[in-house]
Amino acid sequence: MKKRYDTIVVGGGIIGASIAYHLAKAGIKTAVFESGQIGQKATGAAAGMLGAHAECDKPGTFFEFARASQQAYKRLIAELKQTSGIDIKRHNGGILKLAFSESDRERLMKMGELDSAEWLSAEEVYEKEPYAGKGILGANFIQDDVHVEPVSVCRAFAKGARMAGADIFEFAPVISIEPGSGAHVVTTAAGKAEAEHVVIASGVWSGVFFKQLGLNKRFYPVKGECLSVWNDGIPLTRTLYHDHCYIVPRHSGKLVIGATMKPGDWSEQPELGGIEAVIKKAKTMLPEIENMKIDQCWAGLRPETEDGNPYIGRHPENTRILFAAGHFRNGILLAPATGEMITNMILDRPVDQTWQEAFKADRKEAVGG
Ligand code: FAD
Ligand code: GLY
Numbered sequence: 588m589k590k591r592y593d594t595i596v597v598g599g600g601i602i603g604a605s606i607a608y609h610l611a612k613a614g615i616k617t618a619v620f621e622s623g624q625i626g627q628k629a630t631g632a633a634a635g636m637l638g639a640h641a642e643c644d645k646p647g648t649f650f651e652f653a654r655a656s657q658q659a660y661k662r663l664i665a666e667l668k669q670t671s672g673i674d675i676k677r678h679n680g681g682i683l684k685l686a687f688s689e690s691d692r693e694r695l696m697k698m699g700e701l702d703s704a705e706w707l708s709a710e711e712v713y714e715k716e717p718y719a720g721k722g723i724l725g726a727n728f729i730q731d732d733v734h735v736e737p738v739s740v741c742r743a744f745a746k747g748a749r750m751a752g753a754d755i756f757e758f759a760p761v762i763s764i765e766p767g768s769g770a771h772v773v774t775t776a777a778g779k780a781e782a783e784h785v786v787i788a789s790g791v792w793s794g795v796f797f798k799q800l801g802l803n804k805r806f807y808p809v810k811g812e813c814l815s816v817w818n819d820g821i822p823l824t825r826t827l828y829h830d831h832c833y834i835v836p837r838h839s840g841k842l843v844i845g846a847t848m849k850p851g852d853w854s855e856q857p858e859l860g861g862i863e864a865v866i867k868k869a870k871t872m873l874p875e876i877e878n879m880k881i882d883q884c885w886a887g888l889r890p891e892t893e894d895g896n897p898y899i900g901r902h903p904e905n906t907r908i909l910f911a912a913g914h915f916r917n918g919i920l921l922a923p924a925t926g927e928m929i930t931n932m933i934l935d936r937p938v939d940q941t942w943q944e945a946f947k948a949d950r951k952e953a954v955g956g
Contacts, residue, residue, distance in 0.1 A: 589772070589778075589779045589780055589781050590618070590754075590778075590780040590781070591770065591780070591781045591782070592616050592617060592618045592754075592780060592781070592782040592783075593610075593615045593616040593617065593782060593783050593784065593933075594610055594615055594616070594617045594618075594782055594783070594784040594785070594786060594933060595617075595618050595619075595620065595771075595773050595780060595782040595784070595785050595786070596610075596617065596618070596619045596620070596785075596786045596788055597620055597761045597764070597773070597785065597786065597787050597788060597789050597796065598619075598620075598621060598622075598787070598788040598789030598790060598792075598793070598912075599619045599620075599621030599624075599625040599626065599741075599745065599755065599757065600625075600626060600628055600629060600630040600741065600788065600789075600790050600918070601626065601630040601633075601737060601740060601741040601744065601918055601919055601922045602788045602790070602911050602912065602914060602918055602921075602922055602925055602926075603619055603621070603786070603788035603789070603911075604619065604625060604626065604741045604742075604744035604745040604748065604922075605744045605922040605923060605925060605926030606786055606788055606911060606925065606926045606929045606930065607619045607744065607745065607748035607753050607755070608744040608745070608747045608748040608751075608753075608926060609926035609927055609929070609930040610748075610753070610926075610929075610930050610933065611747075611748040611749075611751035611752055611753040612670075612747070612748075612751050613930055613934060615930075615933065615934070616752065616753075617748065617752075617753040617754075618753065618754040618755070618756065618780060618782070619745070619748070619753065619754070619755045619756065620756050620759045620760070620761050620773065620775050620777070620780075621755070621756065621757050621758075621759065622758070622759070622760035622761075622789075622792075623757065623758060624757050624758070625741060625742060625745045625755065625757060626737070626738045626741030626742060626745075628790055628855075628887060628888070629790050629791065629887045629888055629889060629890060629918060630737050630738065630741050630887075630918065630919070631737065631738055631741075631885075631887065632811060632813065632885055632886060632887020632888075633737040633887065633918070633919050634734065634737075634813065634833060634835045634843045634845050634846070635734040635735045635736055635737045635740075635835065635843075635919050636682065636732060636734045636826060636828075636833065636835060636919070636920070637656075637657045637660060637731075637732060637733055637734060637735065637919065637920045638682060638729075638732045638828075638917070638920060639653040639654045639656075639657045639731065639732060639920060640682070640684075640698065640703065640704050640727070640729040640731070640732050641682045641684055641729060641732050641826075641828050642916055642917055642920070644694075644697075644698060648941050648942065648945040649896060649945070651941075651942075652921065652924055652942055652945075652946075653917065653920055653921060653924075654702075655924050656920055656921050656922070656923045656924030656925070657731060657732075657920060659923035659924060659927065660675075660677070660733075660735065660923060663675070663740075663923055664677050666747075667740070667743040667744070667747055668743075670743075670746075670747040670750055670751070671742075671743040671744075671746035671747040671750065672746070673739055673742055673743035673746060674739065675735045675736060675739045675740045675743055676735060676736035676739055676837070676838050677733055677734070677735050678733055678734050678735070678835075678836065678837065678838055679733050680733070680824040680825040680826060680836065681728060681729050681730040681731065681732055681733060681825050681826070682728075682729045682732040682825065682826040682827075682828050682833075683707075683712060683715070683716065683719075683726040683727070683728055683825045683826065683827055683828065684698070684726055684727040684728075684729065684828045684829070685712070685719070685723050685726045685827060685828065685829045685872060686723065686724045686725050686726060686727075687722055687723060687724065687829060687871070688724070689724070691724070691829075692724050692725055695725070695726070695727045696727075698727050703729060703730060703731045704727045704728070704729050705727065705728045705729075705730070706725060706726075706727060706728075707725055707726050707727070707728050708725050709723050709724055709725050711725075712725065712726045715728075715824070715825065716823060716824070716825060716827070717822075718821045718822070718823065718873060718874075718875050719827065719872065719873060720870070720871045720872050720873060720874050721874075722871075728825075732826070734826060734835055735919065736837070736838075737919045740919065740922065744922070744926070756775070756777055758776075758777075759775045759776055759777035760775060760776050761773055761774070761775050761789075761796075762774045762775060762776065763799060764785055764787075764796060764799060764800065764908075766800065766905055766908060767781075769783075770782060770783055771783075771784075771785045771907070771908065773785060783907055784907045784908070784909065784933050785907070785908050785909070786908075786909045786910070786911055786929055786933075787800075787908075787909070787910050787911070787912055788910075788911045788912055789912065790806075790888070790890045790912060790914075790918075791806045791807075791808045791888045791889070791890035791891075792806075793806055793890070793898075793910070793912035793913070794806040797910070797948075800902060800905075800908060801904070802902070802903075802948055802949070804892065804893070804898065804948065805892075805893065806890050806891065806892060806912070806913060807850060807851065807890075807891040807892070808850070808851065808852060808853050808888040808889070808890070808891070809848055809849065809850050809888070809889040809891045809915070809916075810847065810848075810849040810850075810852040810853075810854065810855075810861075810886055810887070810888055810889075811845060811846035811847055811848065811849075811886060811887055811888075811889055812845070812846060812847045812849075812857040812858065812861035812862055812865060812884070812885070812886045813843060813844060813845035813846045813857075813865065813884070813885055813886070813887075814843075814844050814845075814857075814862055814865065814866070814881060814882070814883065814884040814885075815837075815841045815842065815843050815844065815881075815882040815883055816841065816842050816844065816876060816879035816880060816881055816882055817840060817841060817842075817879055817880045817882055818836065818840055818841065818842045818879055819840070819879070819880075820875065820878065820879070821875050823836045823842065823873065824836065827872040827873060829868070829871070829872055830868065831846070831848060832844075832845070832846070832865065832868040832869055832872070833845055833846070834869055834872055834873050834876070841882055842873075842876065842879070844865055844866070844869045844876065845865060846865060847861040847864060847865060849861065850891070853888065854886075855886055855887065855888060856886060857884045857885055857886040858886075861886070862884050889915050889916055889918075890912060890913050890914060890915060890918070891913065891915045892913035892915070892952070893952035894950075894952035895915055896913070896915075896945060896946060896952075897911070897912065897913040897914045897915070897918075897921065897925070897946055898910040898911070898912055898913050898946060898947075898948045899911050899925055899928055899929065899942070899946040900932070900943055900946055900947040900948050901932060901947075901948070902948065903947075903948065903949040909929055909932060909933070910948045911925050911929050928942065928946075
């Protein structure tokens, strides 16, 4: 007999795991089907910055959504610890978004429009981080842009969901979804299952399901290569950030250094040239990394959409099929708000109208928007 659920989630990255957690907590009988292991794809490659300000630059719907999700993490730290026993390793230092040129300075000073971004002079930057590289003209300091450990968050969501009654199937790729008037039938490598609702949350690999379900939306991989080093010698409390490059100090004493942006590359292996480029940029921010021992190098695929915004919402013709994919550079940041939004839609609870419009699956994308 086929297993029967209220909701099946396709994909066990941080987005699928957050959705499962929020649904199971609300008493919805949920299953997650994951091709491989929970949190091992883009989620496992991420630095974990909750960079609402660092990644947005300007006010608007995306920033408001990002900010709501960032705030939700404050509650989740204790909640996930209690429900799953897992510490998501929030690091409180914040981000210093550095200016090395006049044009950087002009752009960053405009960020004052965003709440909680504070402009610091060069002297103030060096006072806070004495080992920062030469030539800094100032920085935006964003105390609220903390970071977490992405795999811990994903595993905490998944375990929290299990504790609330969800089934999580690993090594169980979904092959097809047949929409039905009663239940949808989901065929996986581990057998068939049925559910009243299906949520597509399979990151950059979601395109195949959009197509199966009659929506012509493309997903583009943007490969990011990173490395980590052991910082045994110098103090670094805050994340240093410049021109898409960052140095993130983890609680373990490691620094995560990232990341390249390679559009259209589906390979998940880091290349020497990519790692070399990341090191070169990072050395301008923190020359001391030259003396640090390499821990590991890796790569992951950011799921980008036509306009850079995620699809979060219902299928336009079948409201019991939902999408939550395409979180590009910010899936870790946006996971809590995405999980809540999808859960509220499934439970027919109110959902912010502006967010629904901005992220709906059948929007007309303004390319590069
Ligand atoms: P994924 O984590 O890729 O999960 C999708 C899952 O679906 C995978 O586990 C996959 O195996 C599964 N799947 C695919 N096909 C199927 C199928 N047919 N059946 C079942 N399962 C399937 N974001 C931030 O907010 N902060 C950061 O600091 C940050 N840093 C980043 C650094 C790098 C180098 C990269 C690459 C990304 C970074 N991101 C960051 C972005 C973030 O990692 C992604 O936006 C986020 O992980 C997307 O989550 P996801 O669950 O949609 O995708
Ligand atoms: N948000 C950081 C990255 O995508 O590299």
